[in-house]
Amino acid sequence: MLDNLKDAVKKFLGSSDYNKAVNDFIKDLQISLIKADVNIKLVNELTTKIKNRLANEKPPSAIERREWFISIVYQELTNLFGGDKEPNVMPKKLPYVIMLVGVQGSGKTTTSGKLALFYRKKGYKVGLVAADIYRPAAYEQLLQIGNQIGVPIYGEPGNKDAIQIAKNGVEKFLKEKYDVVIVDTAGRHGYGEEVKLLEEMKNIYQSIKPDEVILVIDASIGQKAYDLASKFHTASPIGSIIITKMDGTAKGGGALSAVAATGATIKFIGTGEKLDELEVFNPRRFVSRILGMGDIESIIEKIKGIEEYEEIEKKMEEVLTGKTKLTLRDVYKQLNAMRKMGPLNKILQMIPGYNILSQIPEEQLKLGEEKIRKFMNIMNSMTYKELDNPDIIDKSRIKRIAKGSGTTPEEVKELLKQYEMTNNLLKMMRRKKGLAKLFEGRDI
Ligand code: GDP
Structure with a gap:
């Protein structure tokens, strides 16, 4: 069923003229769905949505236009088959x-x-x-x-x-x-x-x-x-x-x-x-299978990761201009994106304006996977209040958080220390930036 979609994806990825490939793919998709007895109204709605998104959205930086197109098709097809959710099949109560x-x-x-x-x-x-x-x-x-x-x-x-x-x-x-x-x-x-x-x-x-x-x-x-x-x-x-x-x-x-x-x-x-x-x-697994792309999930993750990074970068700019404070919640988001995308420094090069983040010393960016996992567990055990304002975390809370996250109090302290260091660094950068502004245009 819908087997020919795999070939359509292959043809699309392999062709040289992007615009023609998009049109051809959409036609193939329509024929395939109609052959599979999908209601014609649903087919039209689906293809209109895909075309609208193509016209109105911009591919995130660092993602290939073709991959982006396939990811849109994937998302819209997933919606057609029930959306982005895995049904809960376990008994809600016993018996x-x-x-x-x-x-x-x-x-x-x-x-x-x-x-x-x-x-x-x-x-x-x-x-x-x-x-x-x-x-x-x-x-x-x-x-x-x-x-x-x-x-x-x-x-x-x-x-x-x-x-x-x-x-x-x-x-x-x-x-x-x-x-x-x-x-x-x-x-x-x-x-x-x-x-x-x-x-x-x-x-x-x-x-x-x-x-x-x-x-x-x-x-x-x-x-x-x-x-x-x-x-x-x-x-x-x-x-x-x-x-x-x-x-x-x-x-x-x-x-x-x-x-x-x-x-x-x-x-x-x-x-x-x-x-x-x-x-x-x-639905997502089903669509991955009919599109014949085992790695479609990785494209989606990549796009999500880039979007998250862009959000983080915006936040960092605000932090640097003194508009807002960096919280542990931001750090959490950053680590999460990092896990999806690989080391931050690699990604930074793909993001426009990355030079702000790139001023953070390399060793701070090179956290091992194991440590990231631990840090994320620790943050999962904190309350939102604590994530937004880590200063309120006292000794007894450190102990509790360590226990709740299966880590040691030393590791919790290490995370808090890292956070403090990052904040200090940001303060320093802010001052430097301020100084640079002060001297802007002067010959010193
Ligand atoms: P009932 O009358 O609704 O209880 O239907 P049955 O359980 O007796 O199934 C009718 C026929 O469909 C049987 O020959 C089953 O083996 C077959 N069948 C049921 N589910 C599937 C399926 O997922 N795939 C295939 N190919 N046959 C199935």
């Missing part, structure tokens, strides 16, 4: 009851097993309840899955009351102190039955009061997933979605973007028939 709904054939029963295996591997005690009464084989199927992954199944073959089975199963597992209980509910037959499906969901929901409801959607329905997901999302605000069979269809992109557009959270995707073929859905 945790999850109820699965979905039309027949969507992969609901298989996914119940996949989820059970996922949580069992995370160390939870998991039980499965077979409450799909429409499909006679569902119970046997789940029993088989349960045997395969070592998870007990509760079922009442012959009983046609799905609500009663679900209730009994959940009660039994909760009484036996299970951590995660997954209920495979009845799946209505076929697409178009979603209203009945959602009604049924409400009934079971009200009687077993699960902590989460998950709708299982087959990726091959493509952008038709929008209606189903939006109805579900409105009916069940605590709900999330799993899209299955991402491996078997070209329409996965359509399904993912359609569901993301409803505001519902896609938690997992199913990528095969085997029980371990379930992935936590992370």
